[in-house]
Amino acid sequence: MKTVSDRDVTDLAAEAAELNNHLVSQLEQAGRITSATIAAAFRATPRHLFVQDVELSEAYKDDYHPTDRDGDGRLLSSVSAPWLVAQMLEYLRPQPGNAVLEIGSGGYNAALLHQLVGDAGAVTSIDIDPVVTERAHRCLRSAGLEDSVRIITGDGAHGVPDAAPYDRIEVTVQAAAIEQTWLDQLAPNGVLVVPLRVRGLGRLVALTPDGLGHYSGGGWLPCGFVAMRGEAASSTQMHALTPGARVRVDGTQQLDIEALTKALGTTGTPCWSGVEVGTSEGTRPVIDLWFATVLDAYGTLLADPRTSALRALPGGTPLTWNVDSTTAAYVTMRPVLGHSDRYEYGVILHGEDASLAEALVESLREWDRDHRGRPGPVLHVYDHGTDPATMAPGRALERPGAPMVLTWPKD
Ligand SMILES: C[S@@+](CC[C@H](N)C(=O)[O-])C[C@H]1O[C@@H](n2cnc3c(N)ncnc32)[C@H](O)[C@@H]1O
Numbered sequence: 051m052k053t054v055s056d057r058d059v060t061d062l063a064a065e066a067a068e069l070n071n072h073l074v075s076q077l078e079q080a081g082r083i084t085s086a087t088i089a090a091a092f093r094a095t096p097r098h099l100f101v102q103d104v105e106l107s108e109a110y111k112d113d114y115h116p117t118d119r120d121g122d123g124r125l126l127s128s129v130s131a132p133w134l135v136a137q138m139l140e141y142l143r144p145q146p147g148n149a150v151l152e153i154g155s156g157g158y159n160a161a162l163l164h165q166l167v168g169d170a171g172a173v174t175s176i177d178i179d180p181v182v183t184e185r186a187h188r189c190l191r192s193a194g195l196e197d198s199v200r201i202i203t204g205d206g207a208h209g210v211p212d213a214a215p216y217d218r219i220e221v222t223v224q225a226a227a228i229e230q231t232w233l234d235q236l237a238p239n240g241v242l243v244v245p246l247r248v249r250g251l252g253r254l255v256a257l258t259p260d261g262l263g264h265y266s267g268g269g270w271l272p273c274g275f276v277a278m279r280g281e282a283a284s285s286t287q288m289h290a291l292t293p294g295a296r297v298r299v300d301g302t303q304q305l306d307i308e309a310l311t312k313a314l315g316t317t318g319t320p321c322w323s324g325v326e327v328g329t330s331e332g333t334r335p336v337i338d339l340w341f342a343t344v345l346d347a348y349g350t351l352l353a354d355p356r357t358s359a360l361r362a363l364p365g366g367t368p369l370t371w372n373v374d375s376t377t378a379a380y381v382t383m384r385p386v387l388g389h390s391d392r393y394e395y396g397v398i399l400h401g402e403d404a405s406l407a408e409a410l411v412e413s414l415r416e417w418d419r420d421h422r423g424r425p426g427p428v429l430h431v432y433d434h435g436t437d438p439a440t441m442a443p444g445r446a447l448e449r450p451g452a453p454m455v456l457t458w459p460k461d
Contacts, residue, residue, distance in 0.1 A: 062098075062106065063096075065106060066096050066098050066106060066109075066110070067093075067096075069106065069107060069109075069110035070092070070093060070095075070096060070097065070110055071093065072110070073092070073097075073110045073112065073132060074089055074092045074093055076112065077089075077092070077112070077132060077133060077136050080133065082132075082133045082136040082137055082140070083136045083140065084140060085140060085143070087166060088136065088139050088140060088162075088166070090165070091139070091162045091165035091166050092132070092136065092162065094165050095158070095161045095162050095165055095193075096193065097109050097110055097129075097132070097158060098110070099161075099189055099192050099193045100129055100156065100157045100158035100161065100189045100193070101115045101129055101158070102189065102192075112131055112132050112133050113131050114128040114129065114130055114131040114134075115128055115129040116128045117129060117156065117181075117182060117185055118179055118181045118182055125276055126179060126276060126279075127154075127156070127177070127179055127181070127182045127276060128156065128276065129156040129157070129158050130156065130158075130159065130222060130275075134273055135158065135159050135162065137254065137271055137273075138159075138220060138222065138243055138254065139159075139162060139163075139166070141241075141243045141254060141256040141269055141271075142218050142220050142241055142243045142256070143218075143241065144163055144166040144167050144171070144217070144218050145166075145167070145217070146166070146167060146168045146170060146171060147167060147168065147170040147171050148166075148167045148171045148172075148216075148217035148218055149167075149171060149172045149174075149213065149215070149216045149217050149218075149237075150163050150167055150171065150172070150173050150174070150216060150217065150218040150219070150220065151174050151175075151176070151209060151210055151213070151214075151216040151218070151219045151220070151235065152173065152174070152175040152176070152220050152222060153175075153176055153177075153206035153209075153219070153220070153221045153222060153223060153232075154175075154176075154177055154206065154221065154222035154223035155175040155176065155177035155182055155183055155186040155201055156182070156186060156222070157185070157186035157187075157189035157190050157193075157199075158189070159220070159222060160173050160175045160186065160190065160195075160199045160201070161190065161193055161195055161199070163199075163220070164195060164198045164199055169198070172200070172213065173198065173199045173200065174199075174200045174202065174210050174213050174216075175199055175200070175201050175202070176201075176202040176203070176204050176205075176206045176209075176210050177201075177202075177203060177206070178203070178204065178205050178206065178279050178280050179203075179279075180203050183201050183202070183203045186201050187201055200213070205280035205281055205282075206221070206223070206278075206280075207229050207231065207278065207280055207281045207282035208229075208231050208281075209229070209231040209232055209234075209235040210235070211231070211235060214234070214235035215235055215236060215237040215238075215240065216235055216236060216237060216240060217237050217239070217240050217241075218240060218241050218242075218243075219232050219235065219236055219240065219241075219242045219243070220243045221242075221243065221244040221245065222245070222275070223245070223275055223276060223277070223278050224245045224246075224247055224252055224274075224275035224276065224277045224278060225244050225245065225246055225247065225278050225282065226246075226247045226277075226278070226282070226284040226300075226449055226451075227282060227284075227449040227450050227451030227452070227454075228242070228244060228246070228257070228265075228431050228451050228452045228454060229282060229451050229452070230433070230434050230451060230452050232244075233259070233265060233431070233433060233452055236259060238259060238261055239258070239259075240258070240259065241256055241257070241258055242256070242257045242258075242265070243255070243256045243257075244257070245273050245275045246429075247277075247286070247300065248339065248342055248447065248456070249300050249301065249342040249348055249447070250286045250298050250299065250300035250342070250349070250350050251272070251335075251338055251339060251342055251350075252272060252273050252274050252275060253269075253270045253271065253272060253273065253335075253339065254269050254270070254271040254272075254273045255267055255268060255269050255270065255429050256268070256269045257429065257431055263432060263433035263436060264430065264431070264432055264433075264436075265430070265431040265432075265452075266428055266429065266430045266431070267428070267429055268425060268426055268427060268428050268429060270335070270336070270339060270426050270427070272335045282450075282451070284450075286298050286299065286300045287299050287300075289305075289307050291307070291310065291311045291314055291351075292311055292314050292315050292358065292359075292360065293357055293358060294353055294354040294356070294357030294358030294360075295314065295351065295352065295353040295354070295358045295360050295362070296351075296352045296353075297310070297349040297350065297351055297352070297369055298349060298350040298352065298366065299348075299349040299350075301447075301448050301449070302448060303347060303348070303349065304347065304373070305347070305349070305371065305375055306374060306375035307375075309374060309375035309376050310371055310375040310378055312376070313371070313375065313376055313377055313378045313400045313401040314360060314378055314400050315400075316400050316401060317400075318359075318360070318361075318398040318399060318400050319398065319399045319400075319407070320382070320384075320396055320397070320398050320399075321396055321397045321398075321399060321407045321408070321410075321411050322384070322394055322395075322396040322411075323394065323395050323396055323397070323411045323414040323415055323418075324394065324415070325394065325395045325414050325415060325417075325418040326386055326392050326393065326394050326395075327392070327393055327394075327395065328391055328392055329391045329392070329393065330391070333422075334363065334365070336417075336421075336426055337368070337381065337395070337414075337417065338350075338366075338367075338368055339426065339427065340413070340417045340421065340458070341368035341370075341381065341410075341413070342368070342445075343427060343444070343445045343456045343458065344413055344445070345368065345370045345413075346370075347370045347371050347372075348368065348369070348370060349368075349369045349370075349371075350366035350367065350368065350369065351366060351367050351368075351369035351380045352366045353367075360380070360398070361382045361398060362380060362382070363381065363382060363383060367380050367381050367382065368380060368381045369381075370406060370410065371406075372401070372403045372406055376401050376402070376403070377399070377400065377401025377402060377403035377406050378399075378400045378401060378406075379397050379398065379399045379400070379406045379407045379410050380397065380398055381395065381396075381397060381410065381414075382395075382396055382397065382398050383395055383396065384396060395414050396411070396414075397410040397411050397414070420458075420460050421458055421460070424459075424460075426458075427444075427456045427457060427458045427459075428442075428456070428457050428458075428459060429454060429455075429456055430442045430444070430454065430455045430456075430457065431452050431453070431454050432452060432453045432454075432455075433452065434452060434453070436453060438453070441453065441455050442455050442457045443455075443457065444456050444457035444458070445457075
């Protein structure tokens with residue numbers, strides 16, 4: 051196989067430009083890129099210089115490229131997939147002359163940021179992993195950008211105070227919390243983009259400050275990222291349940307795994323909501339977020355249809371349980387008779403406390419009535435020390451870092 055670094059340079063640039071143009075057109079058609087400046091930045095940034103150890107055509111595939119793994123083969127770092135890089139930049143909207151901090155380096159996104167802010171701007175990129183920063187340096191050098199981007203090895207949980215304030219902070223690693231240092235280092239009219247883990251769900255959010263110690267925003271694009279390492283590291287817990295079934299929980303949860311396993315081993319009773327959705331509506335991510343917000347006991351049930359009798363939805367389904375975990379209920383769907391592209395949401399109850407399923411079904415109807423087709427929840431983030439009584443009423447996310455509350459506006 052001839053990799054990018056082996057190729058004859060004479061025809062490489064032209065072929066790369068063609069592949070890059072094709073990639074950008076794809077991203078535009080898919081709605082991942084909507085702004086002309088972001089499209090231009092992509093066209094001006096040859097991705098193969100940042101993804102060097104693969105064939106040229108691979109470098110322009112809309113896929114992530116692994117750059118570091120731990121001893122067990124788990125991914126520690128990657129150059130993110132172009133669709134995700136594009137969406138993040140669309141959320142961030144860097145302007146010429148901006149000072150930008152990128153947390154998590156790969157080189158490629160930093161090069162795009164440089165294109166967007168220009169020589170009058172400044173791009174600082176920090177990564178905790180020296181393998182990654184060394185590689186990013188090398189790639190930026192091959193793109194002639196070694197003097198245009200400042201790369202630092204360190205824990206991005208602390209930001210990079212010496213170049214603050216930043217007009218834009220882009221976190222490119224999954225964070226379980228919004229670090230107070232990021233808020234402190236954000237300029238008054240700045241934008242902070244973070245792939246945030248909300249009760250186990252990975253969602254991209256963009257936040258802006260109101261100047262009074264309160265930041266708010268949304269977006270909610272589902273996205274998978276490697277998790278933060280270092281001081282702000284935290285992980286979800288995965289528990290095995292009945293054969294083929296597991297539950298993923300995040301944060302502090304009152305949960306008796308033995309009792310829950312026993313409950314889920316009993317025969318389930320379906321309860322249907324009458325809430326019908328079309329397959330093209332893409333309601334699953336928003337339903338997951340809805341339940342992650344409204345349920346006190348919340349986990350994601352993962353069940354393999356080949357080995358488990360549980361009818362969890364593909365990719366995991368919201369699960370709740372009662373105080374002693376002896377009754378459980380989870381969200382499911384069934385096809386609407388006579389419609390190949392319509393489904394009805396419902397709940398499967400395991401155990402005797404029928405009120406659990408009733409509450410879930412009522413909650414599905416509330417989402418349908420008040421929130422369906424609307425922009426989704428608002429994330430409110432407060433400076434440390436803010437009086438909780440002054441915060442928006444909603445689901446407080448129990449996390450270290452800055453206090454966070456999720457609300458679902460009706461209008
Ligand atoms: C998805 S990669 C970044 C992709 C990159 N922005 C690009 O151009 O494609 C996530 C990176 O975050 C880094 N990381 C993890 N924890 C970190 C921390 N606490 N501070 C800074 N970087 C961190 C990882 O080492 C990894 O390189």
